[in-house]
Amino acid sequence: xxxxxxxxxxxxLINNIVLSQFLGIxxxxxxxxxxxxxxxxGLAVTFVLTFAGMITWFVQQFVLIPLEIEYLxxxxxxxxxxxxxxxxxxxxxxxxxxxxxxxxxxxPLITTNCAVxxxxxxxxxxxxxxxxxxxxxxxxxxxxxxALVLMAGIRExxxxxxxxxxxxxxPISLITAxxxxxxxxxxxxxx
Amino acid sequence: MNLAKTFSKGIINENPLFRLMxxxxxxxxxxxxxxxxxxxGMAFTAVLLASNVVVSLLRRIIPESIRIxxxxxxxxxxxxxxxxxxxAYAPALFESLGIFIxxxxxxxxxxxxxxxxxSKNGLVPSVMDALGMGLGYTLALVTVxxxxxxxxxxxxxxxxxxxxxxxxxxxMILPPGGFIALGCILALLNKxxxxxxQSN
Numbered sequence: 001x002x003x004x005x006x007x008x009x010x011x012x013l014i015n016n017i018v019l020s021q022f023l024g025i026x027x028x029x030x031x032x033x034x035x036x037x038x039x040x041x042g043l044a045v046t047f048v049l050t051f052a053g054m055i056t057w058f059v060q061q062f063v064l065i066p067l068e069i070e071y072l073x074x075x076x077x078x079x080x081x082x083x084x085x086x087x088x089x090x091x092x093x094x095x096x097x098x099x100x101x102x103x104x105x106x107x108p109l110i111t112t113n114c115a116v117x118x119x120x121x122x123x124x125x126x127x128x129x130x131x132x133x134x135x136x137x138x139x140x141x142x143x144x145x146x147a148l149v150l151m152a153g154i155r156e157x158x159x160x161x162x163x164x165x166x167x168x169x170x171p172i173s174l175i176t177a178x179x180x181x182x183x184x185x186x187x188x189x190x191x
Numbered sequence: 192m193n194l195a196k197t198f199s200k201g202i203i204n205e206n207p208l209f210r211l212m213x214x215x216x217x218x219x220x221x222x223x224x225x226x227x228x229x230x231x232g233m234a235f236t237a238v239l240l241a242s243n244v245v246v247s248l249l250r251r252i253i254p255e256s257i258r259i260x261x262x263x264x265x266x267x268x269x270x271x272x273x274x275x276x277x278x279a280y281a282p283a284l285f286e287s288l289g290i291f292i293x294x295x296x297x298x299x300x301x302x303x304x305x306x307x308x309x310s311k312n313g314l315v316p317s318v319m320d321a322l323g324m325g326l327g328y329t330l331a332l333v334t335v336x337x338x339x340x341x342x343x344x345x346x347x348x349x350x351x352x353x354x355x356x357x358x359x360x361x362x363m364i365l366p367p368g369g370f371i372a373l374g375c376i377l378a379l380l381n382k383x384x385x386x387x388x389q390s391n
Contacts, residue, residue: 020366022220026299029215071275074293075267082260114216114297121293166382170212174374181367 004135011139013187017115018147019180024115028148029173031106038152042145044106046138048088049116052081053137056120057130077120085111115144150180194319201323208331209380213300217291218335219369225348228336230284232329234273234292239301240321241269246309247317253310262305263296270295300324338372339363 015021018028024045031041056077064070089107093100110116119140123133154176163172207213217235221227245265246253253261274292277285285292295301304324309317341347343363345356362368 022216022366022369023294025215025219026213029212071271074271074274074296075264078263078267078296079260082263112297112299112302114294117297118290118294121290125290164378166385167378168381171374171378171381174370174377178367178370178374181370182362185365185367 003132007132007136008139009190011136012143012146013184014190016143016147016184017119017140018144019177019184021118023118024113024144027106027109027113028144028151028177029170031109032148032151032155032173035149035152035156037106038148039145041106041109042141042148045110045113045115045144046141048081048085048107048110049119049141049144050134050138051088052084052116052120053123053133054130055080055084057123057128057133060124073121073124074117077117081116081120082111115140147180151177154180194316197316198319198323201320201325201327202330203327205324206327206331207300207324208328208335209377211300211303213303214298214328215373216294217298218332219366219373221288221291222332222336222339222369222372223364224287224340224344224346225333225336227284227287228332229329230277230281231288231291232325232332234277234288235295235298235301235328236322236325238266238269238273238295239304239325240318241272242266242301242305243309243317243321244314245269246305247312247314250310258310259302259306262302262310266301266305267296300328335369335372335376338376339368342372343368 011017017023018025027041027045032038059076059080060070060073064073064076085107089100092107119137123136126136128136151173155173158172158176167175201207203210205211208215208218214235217231221231242262242265246262249261249265270293273295274285277288277292304320308320312320337347341352341355342360343365345352345359360368363372
């Protein structure tokens with residue numbers, strides 16, 4: 001139990017996937033203009049990342065290792081993730097049109113979200129067991145959602161702020177992210 | 192469009208990092224030293240070149256409806272090859288770039304070039320496009336990493352700089368430094384562009 005809580009705290013706060021590991025920067029900067037879309041994207045990523053963590057663990061343990069083709073990891077994982085995203089999209093569309101409306105536009109974007117592939121590979125590199133992998137994937141996704149929603153909240157306010165013309169748009173967002181990253185470094189002593 | 196233009200557009204006008212804002216993750220994560228920046232840039236260029244060549248050659252064979260998965264498989268194969276070559280011949284670089292080598296697969300620039308350029312153009316323009324984009328991205332990575340290494344570690348390519356080495360601003364090579372450096376560089380580029388627009 002203690003191990004799991006350490007994994008969760010470290011993934012959400014200390015080694016936040018966006019602010020200290022730099023995975024998933026593109027959606028972090030692209031979909032953080034409004035809190036509502038940030039929440040939608042966060043949910044979609046949480047969904048896919050948790051499933052991807054599960055499935056890639058099975059693929060690694062029961063396909064790649066027994067066949068001794070671990071070097072095909074990158075190809076295998078990206079194909080798994082791409083088909084998973086497609087599959088999730090179809091299932092959500094059939095079963096819950098409301099959820100599909102909320103997540104729909106974000107789902108295809110997730111295939112190229114490096115957070116999904118990155119966390120799946122990191123799970124294997126850290127030799128996590130099944131439960132640890134799932135927990136780590138889920139916690140990283142929560143960390144992603146947290147950073148995304150916080151960022152969106154700040155950017156909504158920035159819209160009204162009077163900032164120098166050359167800093168408008170991406171530069172000020174990056175500097176905001178830097179300040180958030182410094183704040184998150186304060187969590188380092190937590191464990 | 193002529194070949195020289197195809198080559199040079201990737202370096203300045205359509206620089207993948209500074210203008211198109213693609214491939215941000217590695218640009219923030221591995222730019223802690225100039226050496227890493229160059230290594231990542233070269234690995235990236237190799238993958239982009241190989242994938243552009245293959246996609247361009249296969250552009251009449253790949254069916255329209257499943258082109259994206261096809262491109263991804265092509266890219267992933269070359270990333271795997273690059274990863275194995277680096278593991279064998281540049282183990283130190285392989286260690287310091289770590290997870291960002293396999294993550295070249297999901298670098299939007301490579302898929303973007305396959306979709307927007309190589310699948311519509313012949314072999315020679317595709318090669319020029321890949322070289323230009325690769326060089327542009329490498330230069331961008333080197334710029335960001337030079338700022339971070341000089342300010343954060345007080346060295347350039349590992350060579351100490353007198354006056355900076357004793358008291359470097361450590362934050363620049365920590366995660367926040369990546370955001371600060373890229374944010375300031377982009378702001379500076381915006382400023383220069385505005386000046387240029389005004390004087391015209």
